[in-house]
Amino acid sequence: MRQRAGVYDLFDDKNYQEVDAVMRPGMPLAMAGTGEKVRIVMLAGGRGMQQRLISMGLDVGSEIDVIRRGAPGPFLIATGDTRLAIGAEMAHKIMVIPVERKIE
Numbered sequence: 001m002r003q004r005a006g007v008y009d010l011f012d013d014k015n016y017q018e019v020d021a022v023m024r025p026g027m028p029l030a031m032a033g034t035g036e037k038v039r040i041v042m043l044a045g046g047r048g049m050q051q052r053l054i055s056m057g058l059d060v061g062s063e064i065d066v067i068r069r070g071a072p073g074p075f076l077i078a079t080g081d082t083r084l085a086i087g088a089e090m091a092h093k094i095m096v097i098p099v100e101r102k103i104e
Contacts, residue, residue: 026095029075030088032066038096039063045093053094056084063099 026041040062043050057079058064067076067083074085086094 026097028092029064029066029077029094029096030070030091032069032096032098034066034069036066037063037099038066039099040094041097042095043093044095045090049090049093053090057082058084058094064096 029038029040032038040058040060042060043053043058045053053059062079065078067078069075070086070088070091074087075091077084077086
């Protein structure tokens, strides 16, 4: 067995990236409910998709509101005063965590 970062690697290099992606925190944006506020923790797509999302103002750390889930049709989301429609494939590649709302 090889040792990687102090942990014994039980997987070969082919499966390592797949297992690593599964173990990261978060859920796909596609699983967020209507009206939910979430924070982006990872963009799992390729470089082109990541650059496109960043140019739309969707980067790691951004908080977004889910206006409407895309089943069928696009996902409608809001970031600040901007409303965006994104496809289901793109929504599956945006990993998010719920944002806790403050009670006043």
